[in-house]
Amino acid sequence: MVFGLFRRRSRNAEHKVYCEIVAQARQPVFYTDFLVPDTIDGRFDLIVLHAVLYFRRMRGEGAKVSEFTQGVFDLFFQDMDASLREMGVSDTRVPKKVKVMGEAFYGRADVYIRAIDGNDADELAEAIGRNLFPDAPEQVAQKRLALYMMSAAEKLSQQSTEHLISGDLTWPEAEAFATIAV
16 A cells, blocks of 8 residues: 555655646747747657756666656657557557657657766757757857756756656756857
8 A cells, every 4th residue: 555655655755757748848938039939749759858957967876766757758759659649649550659659769869868967069959950959950049048947957957856756857947048158
């Protein structure tokens, strides 16, 4: 009984963290001032961008935190699955599309994390451009998003693990990066 209560409480915290990631990714400034396409792909990419920042911060925090973040990750892909179904994707095609989304997530995570760990905003801006603006590069928006991501990584690193698993994530104000001269 006690373990069931802990698991339920943890699941609620995982859900709160996931909702915080999504809420930040849905800030209107990203779609207006940063020129991210307000499309399914654009929204997916912004959620991935913020999820990668969160997961990067939580790595190396031990088995319990790893289990917690795996729960957040699982919620992310359950939400993607449910969203595809709501959009009318057939039951037989959903697993294939989710697999493609998973591959996209891991590919983006590898590049974004490498650039952030290397403190390379230019590499990060290029990766953002390939993912968010594949048809029409937005050099200024890409650079501003890269600077935002670098700042978000730093801000998350300053927050305690306990704070971050409670679902009270603090992100930088995206508006502050929307007008930075680059």
